Amino acid sequence: MSLMPARPAPPIVFVLFGANGDLTARLVFPALYNLAAQKLLPESFAVVAVTRVEYGEKKMRDHLRESLGKYCNEKCDLAVVEDLVSRVSVAVADASEPKSFETLGAHLKEIDAKHGTKGNRIFYLAIPPAGFAPTVKALGAAGLTRQTNGAIARVIVEKPFGHDLDSAMKLNAELREVLDEDQIFRIDHYLGKETVQNILMLRFANGLFEPIWKREHIDHVQITVAETVTIGRRGAFYDATGALRDMVPNHLFQLLSLVAMEPPARLNADSVRSEKARALDAIRIVTPQEALRDSVRAQYVAGRIGDEVVSDYRLEKDVAPNSTTETFAALKLSIDNWRWAGVPFYLRTGKGLARRHTEVAIKFREAPISMFRGIDLDGLRSNYLVLQIAPDEGITLQFNAKTPGPNLSIARVAMDFRYADFFETQPASGYETLLYDCMTGDGLLYQRADGVEAGWRAVEPFLKAWRDAGDQGLALYRAGSSGPAEADALLARDGRRWRQVV
Ligand SMILES: NC(=O)c1ccc[n+]([C@@H]2O[C@H](COP(=O)([O-])OP(=O)(O)OC[C@H]3O[C@@H](n4cnc5c(N)ncnc54)[C@H](OP(=O)(O)O)[C@@H]3O)[C@@H](O)[C@H]2O)c1
Numbered sequence: 001m002s003l004m005p006a007r008p009a010p011p012i013v014f015v016l017f018g019a020n021g022d023l024t025a026r027l028v029f030p031a032l033y034n035l036a037a038q039k040l041l042p043e044s045f046a047v048v049a050v051t052r053v054e055y056g057e058k059k060m061r062d063h064l065r066e067s068l069g070k071y072c073n074e075k076c077d078l079a080v081v082e083d084l085v086s087r088v089s090v091a092v093a094d095a096s097e098p099k100s101f102e103t104l105g106a107h108l109k110e111i112d113a114k115h116g117t118k119g120n121r122i123f124y125l126a127i128p129p130a131g132f133a134p135t136v137k138a139l140g141a142a143g144l145t146r147q148t149n150g151a152i153a154r155v156i157v158e159k160p161f162g163h164d165l166d167s168a169m170k171l172n173a174e175l176r177e178v179l180d181e182d183q184i185f186r187i188d189h190y191l192g193k194e195t196v197q198n199i200l201m202l203r204f205a206n207g208l209f210e211p212i213w214k215r216e217h218i219d220h221v222q223i224t225v226a227e228t229v230t231i232g233r234r235g236a237f238y239d240a241t242g243a244l245r246d247m248v249p250n251h252l253f254q255l256l257s258l259v260a261m262e263p264p265a266r267l268n269a270d271s272v273r274s275e276k277a278r279a280l281d282a283i284r285i286v287t288p289q290e291a292l293r294d295s296v297r298a299q300y301v302a303g304r305i306g307d308e309v310v311s312d313y314r315l316e317k318d319v320a321p322n323s324t325t326e327t328f329a330a331l332k333l334s335i336d337n338w339r340w341a342g343v344p345f346y347l348r349t350g351k352g353l354a355r356r357h358t359e360v361a362i363k364f365r366e367a368p369i370s371m372f373r374g375i376d377l378d379g380l381r382s383n384y385l386v387l388q389i390a391p392d393e394g395i396t397l398q399f400n401a402k403t404p405g406p407n408l409s410i411a412r413v414a415m416d417f418r419y420a421d422f423f424e425t426q427p428a429s430g431y432e433t434l435l436y437d438c439m440t441g442d443g444l445l446y447q448r449a450d451g452v453e454a455g456w457r458a459v460e461p462f463l464k465a466w467r468d469a470g471d472q473g474l475a476l477y478r479a480g481s482s483g484p485a486e487a488d489a490l491l492a493r494d495g496r497r498w499r500q501v502v
Contacts, residue, residue: 009035009439011044011117012152013108017093017135018126019049019060023158025067027189028126031431033068037080040436044116046087048107052094061085071429087115095134101142108144119151122438125158132157133174140178147183154438156185159250161447163241164463165456172449185438186447190251192430194419195393197445199258199360200272202387202395209385210263212364214339219382219496222361223255225349226501228305229356230479231327235318244297244329244462247349249455250447253280255360255389256345257451260335269443273451280454284334291465294333296475296486297326300352303479310352310479324471327351330487331462332494344494348487352479357501358389372410381412384499394418 014032018024035041049060065085068076089111093104112119123139125132136155139145145153157175162168175184190196203209212218225247231238238246257276264271286294299313313319313327328350335345364383384398397415402408419425437445466473477484482501491497 006038006040006436008040008042009045009436010120010152011042011115012120012122012439013046013048013111013115013117015048015050015091015104015108015121015123016126017050017124017131018128019090020051020055020063021126023126025063026071027429027431028124028435029064029067030071031429031435033072033076033080033084034428034432035436036084037077038432040432041084044118046089046111046115046117047084048104048111049088049090050093050104051090052092054092055090057088057090060090061088064088093138095131095138098138098141101138101144105142105144119149121152122154122156124156127158129158129160129162129171133171136175136178145178145183152441154183154185154441155179156187156435156438158187160241160245161186161250161452162456163245165453165460168452168456172453176449181449182441182443184449185434185443186449186452187431187434188250188254188447189430189434190254191445191447192428192432192434193389193393194425195387195389196254196258197433198395199255199387200267203258204263215341215343217364218343219363219365220344220346220494221256221259222359222363222499223252223259223345223347224357224359224361224499224501225252226353226355226357226483227349227351228353230300230305230310230352231313231316231319233317235316238327239319239323239325242297242325242329243327243349243351244331244459244466248329248331248347249452249459252347252349253455253458256280256333256347259360259362260340260345262339267444269446269448272444273448277448277451277454279335279337280451280458282335282337282340283454283458284336285457286461288461288465288468291461292469292473294331294490295462295466296328296330296484296490297466297473298328298350298475298477298484298486299323299325300327300350300479301476303352303481305352305354305480313352322471324466324474326466326474328353328475328477328483328487329462330483330490331459332490333458346491346496346498348483348498350477350483353501354480354482355501356391359499360387360389361385361499362387363496386499392418393420 068081091104091107093100147153162171257279260279261275264275301312303310314321314323330348333345362385366382386396388394395417398412400410401413403411475484475486
């Protein structure tokens with residue numbers, strides 16, 4: 001992320017592990033195409049598509065070309081497609097066979113000679129998490145992570161980054177045995193979203209909001225990531241993971257940390273990530289009793305989402321019939337610092353809900369003294385600033401206004417900013433900015449080890465309390481609804497309520 005106009009990235013070979021996988025086809029290769037179409041890839045650029053078993057260059061090129069046809073947001077420019085595909089070569093590398101990485105190294109040297117890529121490499125690990133550490137170890141053993149003579153070697157690691165605090169710390173330690181922290185780019189595609197990045201701009205490029213961005217003026221914050229999709233064919237993965245692990249320490253905490261962080265001294269990766277990590281570190285670590293009191297976990301049961309009939313979560317393919325894995329999670333968190341003491345952050349996320357909707361809503365305190373007291377004004381509501389992330393991208397400020405006419409009556413109105421009204425948007429998979437930033441060495445929108453670990457530390461008590469409680473306290477909600485009644489009760493207890501997602 002930079003305030004400078006974007007220029008083509010420096011010469012680079014993009015080494016794509018998992019090149020025949022779903023993520024590559026849906027998001028990574030289309031993002032490379034979009035960068036090429038926007039002339040942000042350098043002339044000296046090549047892709048090495050890595051698989052563990054022989055795939056064949058023609059077959060791989062056909063597969064990647066086809067993926068662009070399927071996933072390009074706009075109609076693809078065929079000349080750009082063919083130019084990009086012509087830069088793809090294939091390699092076979094399996095971490096359990098160290099020799100294969102030496103062969104990969106020899107192939108990369110040939111590519112450098114052919115494309116003038118000067119030994120600069122990005123290794124993208126679009127592979128399941130079990131492969132992250134062994135692959136990095138094998139790259140290191142083959143000497144491919146050394147940055148000699150000014151050449152760069154960076155590794156992009158996909159999510160999930162660990163499944164709890166211990167595994168995240170172990171993975172960080174394994175990566176750092178081979179790589180320096182500034183060679184590690186832990187991706188969270190939420191940070192590729194323009195509206196998420198815009199939280200930084202909204203807060204720190206305007207004098208208007210920051211003075212009121214604190215406990216004296218803010219009543220509470222709600223963060224919602226609601227999905228209509230159910231678990232589909234990902235039953236085995238999801239049943240071992242659950243809504244909390246899948247969404248909270250990464251995506252929801254990205255939103256939380258951008259809202260809660262202190263102003264960074266500079267717009268650079270270290271300053272911003274230090275402040276974000278500090279905000280996460282200030283989340284109160286709760287006791288087991290508090291974890292159960294301040295959280296709700298639930299599973300969807302049969303219902304209807306639009307035209308789709310959905311069965312019980314426990315009847316989904318590859319889900320245990322007695323599974324206690326949550327498909328919905330809601331948490332009440334406290335941030336123990338001077339800015340946020342006493343301001344609850346309510347987080348909720350779930351699958352199989354009525355509407356796809358991602359937003360951060362900041363609710364301001366009511367006026368200290370109301371001249372309307374004693375008058376029955378039904379419509380009088382608190383002010384909300386709502387940062388809408390998906391599906392619409394924009395910012396809304398809600399306030400009260402007098403309805404025209406002789407009677408004193410009030411209505412809630414909104415000032416609405418829609419991205420689409422002001423800016424011409426480029427077709428994007430959300431990965432473009434992130435890939436470009438990695439190529440230019442800017443880690444601001446990537447996660448640093450301390451931020452990842454602080455996130456896991458904060459959710460760990462909830463994971464443990466839920467595991468110990470088994471199915472005690474596991475709530476249910478109808479697929480296609482707005483979630484379990486217990487989530488409403490979590491806020492009602494504090495005299496508050498969720499903004500509606502239906
Ligand atoms: N798909 C998504 O939408 C999505 C979204 C966010 C994050 N992610 C993350 O992105 C990564 C890739 O996701 P995916 O859905 O593309 O996965 P995938 O399709 O299951 O796997 C991608 C490829 O990785 C290779 N592979 C499998 N196990 C491996 C191992 N132990 N070591 C090295 N290579 C291995 C396989 O190719 P070969 O057998 O030919 O080597 C496979 O085709 C995962 O970490 C996932 O959590 C995915």
